[in-house]
Amino acid sequence: MSFTAVAPPVFDGINYQVWAVRMEAYFDANDLWETVEQVYEVPTLSDNPTVVQIKNHKEKKQRTSKAKATLFAAVSPTIFYRIMTLKIAKEIWDFLKGEYEGNERIKGMQVLNLIREFELQKMKESETIKEYSNKLLSIVNNVRLLGTDFSDSRIVQKILVTIPEKFETTISSLENSKDLSSITLAELLNALQA
Template identity: 45%
Template sequence: MSFTPPPPPVFAGENYNIWAVKMRTYLQAHDLWNVVLNDTEPPPLRANPTIAQIRQHNEDCAKKYKAMSCFQSGVSNVIFTRIMACDTSKQAWDKLKEEFQGSDKTRQQQLINMRRDFENLKMKDSETIKQYADRIMTTVNNIRLLGEEFSDQRVVEKITCLNRDNKLVLRTIHL
């Protein structure tokens, strides 16, 4: 039996952070992520290369086109027009990141807002613990999607210590 890899995830302009995680994993699975990160050309062949060195060089050269192909296949036609002038997969990655995630300053402001949202989350009277935990996890996952470390311990503390009518309620929630 042979394994046919799935096509890359397609980005249509919404949920960039989720697409970026999926695309990074897709490229890593195909040994192409370093091509995006490093954006370097393979060194030229030495004089009198062996067949194995020639094959390896050709494979390394092809990786940059494979990575770019993944990007072009992994975006809708509307998004494709934004990256079609990019010469490298790193340029395409950076362009999409800048446009859809914003600058570092924008990202930092989003993180500040989400951390504040997390700290201000309170369980509603009409809400089950499961619903409350889901709201917490949505906020935490959005923080993590922006690249911020967020410990499970902080999440557990938020979920397990609920103060309702001045009574401490302890529950076990599996993350």
């Protein structure tokens, strides 16, 4: 099965940043990102074009059509009605970005809310390390998608402080064998899962 047979992710108005990252990867894998990223000019053919010029013209025209069709297929019907009159992929992409990415103030508020959510997390006795770390990483990755740095060392500290007492022996043995201030997230998770 070719990659183009895989449907693009559909955007329904929620989690724009995640959708945009997935769409950029989708366009890139299908060699269409250039048509979305910039105004992609399809030059008109001269009166007496060569075979190569005709081929290039047809290819560029086809790429612009594919990019536009992909964006139309990658949005919910409600959003489609808002973009259907736009003519080129870059216009569509820029419209969606302007509508759903939000301005700096909105992004700042989203980051604050996510950091608050991160700070309030505490591992439950019934949770596994994998479940807890996945929950934390999900929050952190959303913060990062909004353009804010969030270090892995901060996640390590959060896990060390909020895991239940049943992990005390594991943490003690880690303290004896490693410097906990420089342990990587992967090392900590592997040790706690073992």
